Amino acid sequence: MKKFLIIGLGNIGAEYANTRHNIGFKILDAIAKAEKLTFETQKLGDITTLKVKGRSIILLKPSTYMNLSGKAIKYWMEKEKIPIENMMVIADDINLPFGTIRVKTKGSDGGHNGLKDTQNFLETTNYNRFRFGVGADFGQGRQVDYVLGEWNEEEQKELPERFTKATELVKSFVLSGINRTMNQFNNS
Numbered sequence: 391m392k393k394f395l396i397i398g399l400g401n402i403g404a405e406y407a408n409t410r411h412n413i414g415f416k417i418l419d420a421i422a423k424a425e426k427l428t429f430e431t432q433k434l435g436d437i438t439t440l441k442v443k444g445r446s447i448i449l450l451k452p453s454t455y456m457n458l459s460g461k462a463i464k465y466w467m468e469k470e471k472i473p474i475e476n477m478m479v480i481a482d483d484i485n486l487p488f489g490t491i492r493v494k495t496k497g498s499d500g501g502h503n504g505l506k507d508t509q510n511f512l513e514t515t516n517y518n519r520f521r522f523g524v525g526a527d528f529g530q531g532r533q534v535d536y537v538l539g540e541w542n543e544e545e546q547k548e549l550p551e552r553f554t555k556a557t558e559l560v561k562s563f564v565l566s567g568i569n570r571t572m573n574q575f576n577n578s
Contacts, residue, residue, distance in 0.1 A: 393471070396449050396477075410524040481519065
């Protein structure tokens with residue numbers, strides 16, 4: 391059975407649960423809810439597994455906090471023997487308007503500490519990432535407050551639709567591959 395690892399980045403703890411920075415966790419929670427799955431706390435994260443058309447999809451929410459996500463990602467890739475091309479990291483991106491989706495196979499961390507730690511542990515910038523736009527509606531020097539802030543009312547109304555699209559994206563990646571997924575979902 392072909393295995394995939396989908397990592398949603400975020401911070402553990404109730405105080406972070408509904409923040410923009412936790413969009414990775416929220417997307418995995420939406421997938422798990424739609425599939426009636428529950429997460430189990432295991433080494434370095436919360437895990438659940440979804441089976442789709444002969445493929446096994448491991449959903450990982452690292453418990454290492456955002457800035458130390460790479461350790462959990464590397465551990466689960468090695469433990470489950472998942473090749474890097476079958477892995478995707480989901481993270482927030484302030485450089486994209488709210489709700490915008492961008493899938494890439496490589497690139498810089500864009501100043502995102504979770505992606506920076508991931509590339510340090512993987513020793514490469516060539517890995518699949520799904521960046522979810524959270525916008526940049528903050529003043530100079532207020533970036534941390536913004537990403538650790540909660541969604542506004544309008545964003546909260548739009549999130550369920552975006553979660554549906556994100557779930558479709560993850561399934562497309564697993565079933566159709568990264569190139570077709572990029573063509574179908576980028577800028578949607």
